[in-house]
Amino acid sequence: MFAMIADWQQSGLSKKRYCEENGVNETTFYYWFSRSKENDAASGSFISIDKTGRKGDVEVIYPNGVRIKVDTDLGLLSQLIRLY
Numbered sequence: 001m002f003a004m005i006a007d008w009q010q011s012g013l014s015k016k017r018y019c020e021e022n023g024v025n026e027t028t029f030y031y032w033f034s035r036s037k038e039n040d041a042a043s044g045s046f047i048s049i050d051k052t053g054r055k056g057d058v059e060v061i062y063p064n065g066v067r068i069k070v071d072t073d074l075g076l077l078s079q080l081i082r083l084y
Contacts, residue, residue, distance in 0.1 A: 002036055
């Protein structure tokens, strides 16, 4: 079912139109769509870090609401991310 969600995302169609064209029950589609979002959140995701040498602070915000501002030290950021 997650492959179906990926197919829909690439189709450019609305959810309703995709379901109509592919013979999928809308309720079932929305259930799997919500599960795919939970799966994405649970598995985490990667972001790219631009290492062009820009100086400035980076703010790390944990899911529990804790916010930490640090200098752009990638080693420190890596350690902070692993703490969660």
